[in-house]
Amino acid sequence: MTAAKRLIRELQSALGRRWVLHAPEDLLVYEYDATIDRALPQAVVLPESAQQVAQAVRIARRYGLPVTARGAGTGLSGGALACEGGVVIVMTRMNRVIKIDAENQLAVVEPGVINLDISKAAAPYGLYYAPDPSSQKACTIGGNIAENAGGPHCLRYGTTTNHVLALEIVTADGEIAEISATQAGYDLTGVLVGSEGTLAIVTKATLRLLHKPEATITLLAIFDRVSEASETVSAIISAGILPAALEMIDKNTMDAVEEFAHCGYPPDAGAVLLIEVEGLSEEAEEQANEVRSICEKFGVRELRTGTDPAERERLWAGRKSALGALGRKAPSYYILDGVVPRTKLPSVLAEVYQACDRFGFAVANVFHAGDGNLHPNVLFDERVPGATARVLELGEEIMRLCVEAGGSISGEHGVGFEKRSYMSWIFSEDDLEVMARLKAAFGAGDGFNPGKVFPTSKGCGEVSSHMRAAIAKAGPGAYV
């Protein structure tokens, strides 16, 4: 029997025949994520317990094969792709909310639970899970932890890392370990979050839940120019107001959304801000009034207010359907994720438009303005010869703009393999060496999710010439 067959046999005896996929047509389903790149694993397993995860890891290790954990595959940096083949462990069967401890405001969940389902389970207690990546109806908490996922409401409540209290993990040697942010010693939980599946596989998570605010007010502010909108963002933060969310949509995005979702955006408007304030009703009211007068100071042409859930939902509709709507503009788009200090937003945004003009591509910006987290979506047609290469070149230039402004190469999508080569723009060799020490301590080597985070010369799967992870097929089911 060949080694490949023995591997399958062993995995089957550990997990059951049904939960080990190895036929080419079955594997195809797991060779992609929300990017257009593909990498075919040798086997896919769907465990139902931490013990089975540990067994699968031990078996793969014995065969010298790398292991890549996978949730819903909504990632935008190629994090769930088995770049070097091996075994993909799909966590979607481990999707139980184990416990909601209302008194202590905790949820204990398995990694395959869908983000939004945690809030649904907590809702009867007046609680919810705060980090809300735009893919929250589909993405899993395990993937959120791996990427340290963000979302619109991270402005006030922080990203995933601020809400993970403890983890159960399977280490590279197939051991199950418990780590907690409150236990004595080093904060291994904090280190695990955002490690993109390269250090360990999360099999259980304890999360912090928050009480739902008494009042939430959503304001939609329409501006003639992007510059007015981005100056308003800075002014709100300077005024000592920290909204729950502060999002921006530019003209190109509005055009696409308008055809699709009919939000009533004026055809000649330049940008829309979505500003959400919350807290006690008195506080929310007061903040909303202040925000209104700041918007007026910067020449807002129209302000809409939503206080009940239905009204608020309507105001959010344009933002939420933005990426799906872009499919009407172009067959492909490249989703970028960069961060700049908030005060640099107006100037960097202007430079982004100039760069796109220079390259001859349209760009649609829809992003977390309050955090300085940009998401330029470059629209193009992949079928045009040379277009992909040009778009990648443009993407690199935009990333450079962010770094030069004192920012970072990723705010929430992760480094994956897409941005490995940019790591050296913000980190020195010594900085990266220290990260490598951390990885060495976890003993994972290249056993977990190889080819991610760190600069290497190897490509991923079919992609060998250039990283192009976040070039997504436009259409519904895409998020930013």
Add this chain to the structure above:
Amino acid sequence: MVKEVSLIGELQSIAGAGLAEEGPACTAFAVDGLTPRAVVRPSTYQGVAEVLRYGNTNRLTVIPWGAGSMMQTGNRPSKYDIALSVAGLTGIVEYEPADLTVTCRAGEPLVALQEQLRRSRQMLPSGPFASREATVGGIVATAGASASRHAYGTPRDFTIGMQVVTADGRITRAGGKVVKNVAGYDLCKLYTGSRGTLGVIVELTFKLAPQPRHEQREALAFDDAATACAFARELERQGMSVKAFTLLNRAATGLPRGGYVLAVDLAGTQAAVNRCWETLSTLAGAAQQLSEAEAERYAGAEAELQTAASVTLECEITVLPSDLPVLIERLGETLEPGIVAYPTIGLARAFWTAGDAEAILTDLTAAFRKIGGSMLVRRCPPSLKSRIDVFGEVPPSFPLMQRLKREFDPNGTLSPGRFVGRL
């Protein structure tokens, strides 16, 4: 003798003649009765790096110092050659209020930083701490948490970037200067609370918070801890704008009547604070509400206990918030220590001025096993310290922590023996 001379000579040539000392100056840098052979106060990051490189190469151990206000906590060092003070590395490096972030050197005292930030109606959401000298580097290195943790979290939540000098003397960066950043491993989390065992923090970037528009302190008396804790949680459930809840027992307040005082720090807009006050008054009843003067008096109670020389044993215990009343009750049975607790966090600090510390600890450890959580002995008699691990039982993931220490500090240069499991 020759070696002694060369050590101080070497340090003086690294940091400058006036910035390295031996002899009597070292007494102030003693840790658990061990006095270093020399103290050095580099004025640059490069200086810190050279001291570490020198120590690491020559197998000399180094303990980093800020203001020293938290140095009593930790296991006895296994060896202690050089006290490396970053107190000279002060000042703000970069502060643009509209970015709501600040970058400053690690030796900057928190109080001084807050003064600067206050001018722009902003703050580092940390503290206050008992010591006015406490440096931001020390607070992050010890993951120092205060009552405002209820609203703002701990240093791990608002530290977004660092410069850290490694044991082998490399100046490295972790994180960045923007509030959202997922590039690479989040090493800031690793260094936060690592108590000078993995590297020396020389610069920090923080996410700031706007100053609350209005603050008001209320205090209420309760007969028992359980009712007080339930009261705090009810305010929390109703979404009240509370910055901090602090529960104090009779021994901590010197209160003649009642058993416990719950201090509630309201913070928000004037209208929100008024509304919170109304809710609190309705829930509590007039008899329980203490006067403004009394409320103010309790504001300093925790700091007083933390700095009181009469305290012989101080423990910090973290449990699930729902277990806090049981814990407090149990603590009260051990010679009634002063107790300061954060009900919504599940954290209690107990201060004993009398009794046999070892007997108390033995008793507590047994009780504590049933409740679960973690316990840190912040202060105890030196004789006891040599026999216990002040961080309690090593956690299940301790082997991983040992590997981390070996990777980051293979020679055991930094604060050897001080951390959990005598890392």
